Amino acid sequence: MIDISMEMEQHDCPFIDTTLDHDVSFSAVQWEFDVSNHELETRMVVQGASRSALNNGMTALREHSNMYNYQLRKRWDDTAQIRTVIHETDAMDRIRSHDGFITGPFYIEDGSELWHVGFDSAGVADKALSELDHNNEFDVMSRDEHGGPLVQETVTNVNAGLELVDACRDLTEVEREALKAAVDQGYFESPRGTTLNELAEQFDISAPAFSKNLRRGQQKVTRHVVQTLESLSESDTDGLDDGPFGK
Template structure:
């Protein structure tokens, strides 16, 4: 399998137009292509720089000529979960007709879209990229050949990966930021590049307070790492 990540600018994609006109981004949580109608149904997480930016982006979507269906599933502040059905884009058609397939979620921001696509053979990947160049602007962010052993490992280790992701989500904003700063400034290195005192000054709290935050964050992440290791075994 040839796995390629593309940074794509499409001229007929509602999400790209909305992200280009407004300070908003879109990330796919689910997608399904209907071959009977040549339409793509997606569930997207839409995020705006603020509430007004999100309102503007969703309005661009609702009125876009290539959008068929729109449903607001939920919303909180400057983030929303939406369901849409859009026309097949020209780039999507080229990839599908050439035997390519989507291997990961879309992410759209600032007028471009990050695609993860796969091909079974090198010649199929090369031919598709050549055809895409005729009508699209894109950069190949990464390209690699994935062997069967790698695919098996990815599938088998998906549970472990999700466990680690959930561990990150368990962290409060304060715990996450404290751990990030502690790692970046060398608190866990030997010799230490930072101390409890310097971290306390950075966050304008007492040393016992920053120590407690670090212990909570470490406890949450280490317990998830242990669960992930058990899943790998």
């Protein structure tokens, strides 16, 4: 298999257009391509340079002519998670027409998009890149030939990492501070480096109140950790799927 990493500049991509005009970036969390309707559904994390930059960027994205569906799922100050559905771009069509597939998450910033795409052979990859050059601008950053297991492991590990990041974003500020203080001061070590009473005094609250904040944070993080472990376990037996562009 041929695995290619490239910087892509599509002229019909709403995410790229938005980063050209606004100080925001997009990171893919999950994606799925609807072959019958030629539409790409994505769940993205949007990071703005400020709250206003995020507001302006999301408004521009929502109003883009190639945006079919837009939903705001969560928001944390200058960061948000969105679900979008866009129409198939020219670059997607070029890749799919040569049975190409995505081998890793993509990232969009300052008018360009980082892609990781795979092809079954070098000849097919060359033909796809030749056609891709007709209406798109791109630079190949790396080109490697290797087997599927390595790619599968890479994608699985990246997705697992994103799930844990999402878990941290679910924490409230109080829960985050409680967890950080407990870890930093050795509360979970054996023997303990501190006590609930000592931790609670630092936040000027009672020990039961601090314990409640700590347990809530632990429950949220632990739940995501278990989900991540289940995903890693399933990846040991499941094959790599067709990626966001389908087959």
